[in-house]
Amino acid sequence: MYEIISGGVTAAQGFSAGATRCGIKASSQKDDTAIIFSEIPCTAAAVYTKNRVKASPIQVTRDHLANQVAQAVIVNSGNANACAPDGMENAQREAAACAKLLNIPENDVIVCSTGVIGQRINIECIEENLHTITLTPDGSDAAANAIMTTDTVPKTIAVSFTAGGKTCHLGGICKGSGMIHPNMGTMLCFLTTDCAVDGDLLQAMLLRAVQKSFNRVSVDGDTSTNDTCCILANGMAGNDKIADASSADGQAFYEALEAVCITLARKIASDGEGASRLITCTVSGAPDEDTAEGLAKAVCKSSLVKAAMFGADANWGRILCAMGYSGEEFDPETVDVSFSSKAGAVAVCKAGRALDFDEEIAKKVLLEDEVLIDVTLHAGDASVTAWGCDLTYDYVKINGDYRT
Incomplete structure (x- = not known):
């Protein structure tokens, strides 16, 4: 302790x-x-x-x-x-x-x-x-x-x-x-x-x-x-x-x-450059820790996921897309995705398919300072958390004149 x-x-x-x-x-x-x-x-x-x-x-x-x-x-x-x-x-x-x-x-x-x-x-x-x-x-x-x-x-x-x-x-x-x-x-x-x-x-x-x-x-x-x-x-x-x-x-x-x-x-x-919110992605139900880590890191580094988080857009398809090119083995037909924050939680994907959800509630969830992306594979007991941030206009501004 x-x-x-x-x-x-x-x-x-x-x-x-x-x-x-x-x-x-x-x-x-x-x-x-x-x-x-x-x-x-x-x-x-x-x-x-x-x-x-x-x-x-x-x-x-x-x-x-x-x-x-x-x-x-x-x-x-x-x-x-x-x-x-x-x-x-x-x-x-x-x-x-x-x-x-x-x-x-x-x-x-x-x-x-x-x-x-x-x-x-x-x-x-x-x-x-x-x-x-x-x-x-x-x-x-x-x-x-x-x-x-x-x-x-x-x-x-x-x-x-x-x-x-x-x-x-x-x-x-x-x-x-x-x-x-x-x-x-x-x-x-x-x-x-x-x-x-x-x-x-x-x-x-x-x-x-x-x-x-x-x-x-x-x-x-x-x-x-x-x-x-x-x-x-x-x-x-x-x-x-x-x-x-x-x-x-x-x-x-x-x-x-x-x-x-x-x-x-x-x-x-x-405190990522220009960031307005912290992204925490947890992949659970994975067959092993390496698989869970590879998937969680792929989600956190995706520019499209980051941009969606900046816009508070519950575009969960970008999460599955990032997972798909991660190089890790998983079954897309068993994946569940939800978003959560201090404002609540909303499930957006079940077994690789869209769920009906309230876009206004989802937006409130995604507007908080920290947004949790929860991904469940239903393929084992391993779980890994990775961290990232949203991608904002300020990131480009900061790096456009960093040297000078």
Whole structure:
């Protein structure tokens, strides 16, 4: 069992964070560089984008995490340092600037970037201004705001749980609004915990949690070059190191980790670029989880489904259409579909055929901030939920002039 608490990425013992404006993007006046720091070295794990084009910070971070140890994260917004001149050198310089400030080994620094692709990052301004950052145990919100690009709200969550008789904490922040598509959640996410966890187990659990959360989100079908989700565990809660996923402590830790990741994934989907509502699609009655996941993700990423949700149009045929090209095996003649929200519920399809329903009631259901699409296959016991958002005019406006 876990309990939701405040504190975000600094809720765990021994962690501090902060942000400052280095001036990476001249047109922006917001803080653009954040640091997350642990008093002591941490066991660390990370998952990255599956895009074949990977930003230089990912390559540097992979090298630094080869020993599963890290003590700090530096992350900048305003420039992705992807496909950019001097990319590797500048990613290394960013890590070195952080290490120098904190007086820790450069190899213990995770470095991440987000923003415009293909432009040289102004590494000089980071090196010159990083010393103005103030790290505090209350710095989570400052860091969450600094990593935002087209996000409209910061995204943060923290929980407490018990392991080995000790109260442990796990929290995180993330950014993500556009270029969001499964195969690593397409965002930046930073998780911290004071729970002691074995390195190999931490990596396995992070991958599992990402698969069940961030990898089930789709805003626009674009997978970014910079996606990184990392977790730092410093063990300062004092529990015996967790090395068995099936133990009571292992289950408690994973439950907390998955809950944090799902909460952040929902926040990303809800804040999709230009979005006016969150779409939650649950496919149940499937023969296995893979089939259910493939179908739910196909519905959430469909541009036609997204457009229908924007217009509050109960066009359920687009849902079956998306399922049909998903590549998953299912019998269309057994599919039921319904919509629900705070305004009520309406069944629109039974056994693959239209049901008579009140269009006005359906519209009220679909006008709420979160709309649930419930699909039942009647072919097994597996169930999976995925998340997306509607497709609005503002999405095009935001991305039509993103670079400038």
